[in-house]
Structure formats: structure tokens, C-alpha cells
Amino acid sequence: MSVDDLAARACEEVQALGRLDEACVELLFALMWEETRRFTVLRPASGWDRDAVEDLASEFFVQRVDKLTAEMVTIGVTAQVVGKVARRWVRNFLIDRARGTPLGRIRRKLEEDMLGQYPEFLQVPVGEEGAGRWYLAGQPSYPYGGDFTPLIDAAYAVPGVKAIRWSGPRHPPLTSDASLRAIVAAVFIAARGSLEVAQLVHVVAQRFPAAAEPEDTTIGDDTFERVTQVGKDDPGFALGIGESIREVYDQLSPSQRALVPYLECENKIVMEVLHVGRSRAYEALKHVRDLLDRLLPDDDTRDVVCAAVVAMCGEM
Amino acid sequence: MTASDRLQELLGLAHEASQPQMTGSALRERFGLPDHWPLRPGAVWRARWDDVALLVLLVGTPTATTITAMPVTFDDSGADGDTLLVTAPACRGVRLTVWRTLRRDLPLAVLDRPVDELAPAVIAWTTGGPAPHDAQIGGPTLPSVAPRSPVRADLRDDLDALMAAVPALKLAPPRLATSATRERVSPSDEQLARLMDRLGVGLPVVLDLIDGKRQPTQDEAAALLDIVGVTPEVAPPPAELVIEMYHPRWKVTVLDLAHRRDLKEAAARVAMANGAFALAARQTGEQTPDWRERLARWADAEGLMRS
Numbered sequence: 001m002s003v004d005d006l007a008a009r010a011c012e013e014v015q016a017l018g019r020l021d022e023a024c025v026e027l028l029f030a031l032m033w034e035e036t037r038r039f040t041v042l043r044p045a046s047g048w049d050r051d052a053v054e055d056l057a058s059e060f061f062v063q064r065v066d067k068l069t070a071e072m073v074t075i076g077v078t079a080q081v082v083g084k085v086a087r088r089w090v091r092n093f094l095i096d097r098a099r100g101t102p103l104g105r106i107r108r109k110l111e112e113d114m115l116g117q118y119p120e121f122l123q124v125p126v127g128e129e130g131a132g133r134w135y136l137a138g139q140p141s142y143p144y145g146g147d148f149t150p151l152i153d154a155a156y157a158v159p160g161v162k163a164i165r166w167s168g169p170r171h172p173p174l175t176s177d178a179s180l181r182a183i184v185a186a187v188f189i190a191a192r193g194s195l196e197v198a199q200l201v202h203v204v205a206q207r208f209p210a211a212a213e214p215e216d217t218t219i220g221d222d223t224f225e226r227v228t229q230v231g232k233d234d235p236g237f238a239l240g241i242g243e244s245i246r247e248v249y250d251q252l253s254p255s256q257r258a259l260v261p262y263l264e265c266e267n268k269i270v271m272e273v274l275h276v277g278r279s280r281a282y283e284a285l286k287h288v289r290d291l292l293d294r295l296l297p298d299d300d301t302r303d304v305v306c307a308a309v310v311a312m313c314g315e316m
Numbered sequence: 317m318t319a320s321d322r323l324q325e326l327l328g329l330a331h332e333a334s335q336p337q338m339t340g341s342a343l344r345e346r347f348g349l350p351d352h353w354p355l356r357p358g359a360v361w362r363a364r365w366d367d368v369a370l371l372v373l374l375v376g377t378p379t380a381t382t383i384t385a386m387p388v389t390f391d392d393s394g395a396d397g398d399t400l401l402v403t404a405p406a407c408r409g410v411r412l413t414v415w416r417t418l419r420r421d422l423p424l425a426v427l428d429r430p431v432d433e434l435a436p437a438v439i440a441w442t443t444g445g446p447a448p449h450d451a452q453i454g455g456p457t458l459p460s461v462a463p464r465s466p467v468r469a470d471l472r473d474d475l476d477a478l479m480a481a482v483p484a485l486k487l488a489p490p491r492l493a494t495s496a497t498r499e500r501v502s503p504s505d506e507q508l509a510r511l512m513d514r515l516g517v518g519l520p521v522v523l524d525l526i527d528g529k530r531q532p533t534q535d536e537a538a539a540l541l542d543i544v545g546v547t548p549e550v551a552p553p554p555a556e557l558v559i560e561m562y563h564p565r566w567k568v569t570v571l572d573l574a575h576r577r578d579l580k581e582a583a584a585r586v587a588m589a590n591g592a593f594a595l596a597a598r599q600t601g602e603q604t605p606d607w608r609e610r611l612a613r614w615a616d617a618e619g620l621m622r623s
Contacts, residue, residue, distance in 0.1 A: 014339075015339060015340060016339075017334065017336070017339075018334050018335050018336030018337070018338060018339045018342070019330050019331065019333060019334030019335065019336070020330040020333070021327065021330060022323070022327065024330070025323060025326050025327065025330070054319075054322065058322060058325075058326065061326050061329065062326075062329060065326075065329050065330060065333045066333045066410050067390040067391060067392075067410055068390070069330065069333040069334065069335055069410075070333075070335050070338065070390045070404075070407050070410040071389070071390040071391065073335045073338045073339060074335075074338050074362060074371060074431050075362055075364070075369040075370060075371060076369075077340075077362070077364060077369055077428075078367065078369070080366075080367035081364070081367055081368075081369045084367060085369075088391075088466075088467075088470055089391065091466070092391060092393045092466050092467060095393075095466055096393060148456075277469065277470060277473040278473050278476075279468075279469035279470070279472040279473045280466060280469040280470070280473075282469075283469055
């Protein structure tokens with residue numbers, strides 16, 4: 001049965017019963033099967049099979065059935081609306097998962113290789129205000145509750161930090177342990193207090209904007225594989241300005257590289273490429289533009305490096 | 317776990333999450349007749365147009381044709397410092413997310429049905445007041461990066477669609493005399509007879525067409541062109557009628573008409589306005605028609621749903 005037919009049956013169900021039923025479950029499983037193909041970062045090592053997709057669909061259902069039911073019953077008035085709303089919910093769930101994957105890696109990196117590893121990072125003991133948070137030895141441990149901006153600025157101010165190339169198709173770049181250690185310390189000093197790990201993750205994710213990207217959700221496997229190969233073995237990168245080009249290029253995720261050739265295109269073309277609505281397409285492009293703006297060198301090579309990166313991304 | 321076990325487990329969860337009090341029939345019972353529907357700040361309505369449907373919180377009092385509203389969703393993905401998580405009284409504890417930066421003036425005609433009502437404190441928050449004690453801010457206000465919530469992006473597109481939805485029915489000056497168009501075409505008795513014969517209708521229907529009191533169908537237009545040599549200009553429905561049709565009380569009727577004639581909502585609105593206008597033109601002398609009453613009479617004559 002097609003997704004459209006399932007949506008029509010699901011619409012009848014929610015309006016008659018005030019809840020999801022068999023057709024809705026079938027619809028969600030069918031949509032999960034279609035949508036997972038667009039989320040390369042979530043692909044299991046052995047590829048997508050029926051069990052993997054159904055596991056994900058079940059997890060989605062368990063997590064969101066209350067809210068989805070309320071939404072479907074109140075606005076699911078036609079088959080088209082039910083189909084569209086269900087697809088959005090499934091896609092948003094997968095985007096959350098895709099975003100969580102790199103953020104989870106940053107969190108693990110901080111917890112396992114930084115905070116618990118080096119003696120200058122201390123945890124606020126139980127019984128004290130801010131218990132469980134982390135702070136820098138010699139600094140106050142009172143919980144920081146201020147703006148993130150000065151913390152992000154402090155993270156950027158640490159000198160000599162080099163981003164690391166995408167190490168394989170699904171491991172976003174951060175930096176060396178030595179640089180990350182210096183950055184974490186600088187953030188604590190700027191905070192003059194203790195931070196939750198989640199706050200620290202947020203700051204680090206902003207410092208390395210290419211490290212936590214959801215746009216991997218929008219390209220297919222073939223494009224992903226092609227784009228990760230471009231320029232991999234080009235010896236020219238070792239020379240002069242090539243290093244800057246390489247640094248920018250390497251920090252872009254595969255899906256960001258796939259979007260770069262469309263930076264000057266009309267939004268409707270990007271909508272077709274990404275299979276998303278106007279606002280999502282606009283935001284995806286805007287984000288890549290902003291990211292490039294932050295990654296490109298702030299000197300007279302900026303335009304040349306930008307043109308070279310765009311050209312490289314267009315080669316795929 | 318077998319596939320059957322898995323399905324049964326999920327269906328069990330679906331049963332626990334049921335919201336029978338939010339179905340169309342339950343809402344009809346709860347909110348009563350359309351004239352009693354809460355068209356006021358704090359009311360949560362379902363707004364819809366073609367394949368766009370979403371919930372909106374009314375935050376202003378309606379004008380003749382518009383209402384200020386902001387979207388509310390059950391999906392709180394990407395909620396931030398400008399969103400509020402509130403418990404919807406009618407939704408059995410499931411929280412709604414109010415997106416206050418997406419405030420829009422929507423055409424009244426997109427409002428479909430009231431769903432719930434939220435406390436005045438929520439409305440106060442939408443204009444910068446404090447968060448109500450029983451509600452929660454959706455998340456932190458993040459500096460330096462624009463929030464890229466997919467829910468917000470979809471809402472923006474849906475709101476754009478709703479704002480552009482209602483077709484601009486041509487507004488005629490109030491009390492435009494239908495005789496203004498009547499004089500433009502003056503068929504002979506022989507032409508009138510040929511028109512009746514070709515269309516298989518009586519004289520009153522043909523005169524309505526000649527007088528431009530309603531939009532001719534494709535066949536009717538062809539017949540007029542062949543026999544009279546011209547398609548009379550159709551007088552647009554008067555402004556009072558168009559404005560009356562913006563009221564949500566007519567949404568059900570319009571959607572029923574659209575369903576029965578397999579039309580888009582925009583076309584159904586035009587058909588209904590023209591139908592009621594033609595009816596009024598036949599039945600009203602120089603008096604100002606009561607358009608609500610005329611629309612009701614036309615809908616009843618067509619056997620359409622009224623609420």
C-alpha cells in the first residue's frame with residue numbers, strides 16, 4: 001500500500017478514534033523507511049535493513065506518541081495533512097538524532113578525555129551549590145548563569161588552534177587534545193564559575209561549528225561518498241595557500257560541501273535539491289554561508305580561498 | 317520480539333495516548349454553535365487551507381477580515397527563549413509550545429474550529445510579560461547562532477501559505493446595482509429561447525446569466541458567446557457579502573461545498589459567494605440584504621452543512 005493510501009486510512013482512524021491505530025503505525029514505519037535514506041550520519045555500519053528501520057520507528061513512537069497523537073487528532077483533517085504532518089514528525093525526530101550524534105561525541109570527548117583526565121578540571125562536590133558541575137582549579141566554583149557569548153569568544157581567543165580534517169566519513173573534526181584542553185581552561189576562566197557539561201558542549205560546538213551539523217540529513221549516500229573523496233590525495237594542498245583552502249574545505253561536512261555550489265542559486269533550486277520547504281532551504285543555505293564566513297581566512301587571501309573552495313565543492 | 321508483538325505493544329501505547337475529546341465531533345459538542353465560538357484572545361483554533369493545517373493562538377481581537385495569531389504546536393523541537401511550553405487544559409496533560417516570534421495577521425477565513433482556550437497570563441507573555449507560573453520557557457536564548465529549528469521553519473512556510481490563502485474576491489462598492497451590467501446585453505426573445513433550449517434551463521436561470529448575477533460555467537459561457545455574441549460581465553459580490561464570508565462560521569459550509577463539487581476551497585468560496593449573491597439579487601428589491609441570512613438560506617437550499 002502506498003504512503004498516500006496509508007495516510008488516507010490513518011486520517012480516518014485519527015478522526016474516528018481520537019488516537020493512532022494500525023494504519024498510523026504502518027504509515028510511520030513506511031515514512032521512517034523512506035526518510036532514513038536521507039540521513040547518512042545515522043546509517044548503521046551494516047546498512048539500513050527492515051529491523052534497523054523498525055527499531056528506529058518504534059523508538060520514535062515510544063518517545064513521541066503522546067504529542068503526535070494530540071497533533072494528529074487536532075489538525076489531521078485530510079489525508080494530505082496527515083501524510084505531511086507525519087513525515088515532518090519523522091524527519092524532525094531523525095534530525096534530532098543526527099544532531100545528537102556529533103554533539104554526543106563532543107560530550108564524550110569532553111567527559112572522557114578532558115574533564116576526567118586532567119587535574120586542573122575539578123567537579124563541584126555534593127552538598128555544595130552547583131554540585132556536579134565542573135570548574136577550573138583556582139577559579140570560583142559558583143554556578144555560571146550568564147550569557148554564552150563571552151565564553152565562545154574566549155574559546156576563539158585561544159591561539160594556535162588547528163581544526164582537524166574529517167577523519168572518515170562520519171567523524172566530525174574538533175582539534176588536538178592539547179588545543180581542546182587550553183580551550184576548556186580558557187572557557188572556565190571566562191566564566192569565573194562552574195559549568196554544566198551541556199553548557200561546555202554548547203560552547204565547544206560553537207567554537208567548531210563544523211563539528212555539529214545537521215545538514216548531513218539532506219544528501220544521499222552516493223553524494224556523501226563522492227564528496228568525501230574530492231581533493232583527498234591532491235598534493236597541491238601542501239603548498240602555500242593550498243593549506244588555507246584545505247583547512248576550510250576539511251572543516252566542511254560532506255553535506256555542506258554538497259551545498260556550496262548552490263550558494264548563489266535561487267531558493268527554489270535548493271528546495272528541489274534538499275526536498276524541503278522554502279524556509280528550511282533558506283536556512284540551510286544561510287547556515288553554510290555563515291559557516292564559510294567564519295572559516296575563511298581574514299586576510300587578503302580570503303577571496304581566492306573562497307573561490308577555490310567553491311570550485312572544489314563543485315567538482316563532485 | 318516478533319513483528320506482531322511489536323505492533324501490539326505500539327498499539328497499546330497508542331490507546332493510552334488517545335485524545336477522544338479532541339476529535340471533530342467532540343469539539344462540536346464542546347463549543348456548540350458557531351455564533352458561540354470564542355473568537356477572542358486566548359482561544360486556540362485549528363487554521364486550515366487546502367493541505368495546510370496548524371493550531372494558532374489568537375492574541376488579538378478580530379477585524380472584519382483578519383485576526384492576529386501565533387502558531388502553537390505539540391512538537392517542541394527547537395523551542396528556545398521565545399517559546400513557551402504550556403499545558404493545554406483540554407489535551408490531557410500534553411503540552412503546547414507557543415511560538416511568539418511568529419506572530420501574524422491571518423485572514424479570518426482560515427480559522428476552522430476552536431480547539432481549546434489558554435489563560436490570559438499566556439497572552440500577557442506573548443507581548444513581553446513574565447512566563448506564567450505553571451508554564452515553562454522552551455529553552456535558552458542562544459547568542460551568536462540563529463536557532464535553526466525545523467519546526468519553526470515549517471511553521472513559517474505554513475503561515476505564509478495561510479496569509480496568501482484567501483482569494484481576493486473582487487470587492488464591489490456597496491449596493492452596486494445589478495442593472496449596471498444588465499443593460500450591457502439585450503438579447504432578443506429568439507435568442508433567449510435558443511439559450512433556454514441549448515442549456516436546458518428556464519427563463520429565470522438564463523436571465524441571471526444575462527444579467528451577470530453569477531459566474532457562468534464553461535458551457536454556459538460558450539452558449540452565451542455563440543448565441544448572444546458576448547459573455548456578460550459578472551457583477552462581483554458586494555463587500556458586505558465578502559466580509560461576512562470571512563467569518564469562521566462559514567468554513568464548514570465552504571468545505572462541504574468544496575468536497576461535494578470537488579473544488580479547491582478558493583473556488584468553493586467564489587461559488588458560494590456568487591450563489592448567495594444571485595439568490596439575493598432575485599429576491600431583494602432595493603433593500604440591503606442580510607447577507608448572513610442569505611448565505612444560510614442558500615446553503616440550506618443546496619443541502620450544505622452549517623456547523
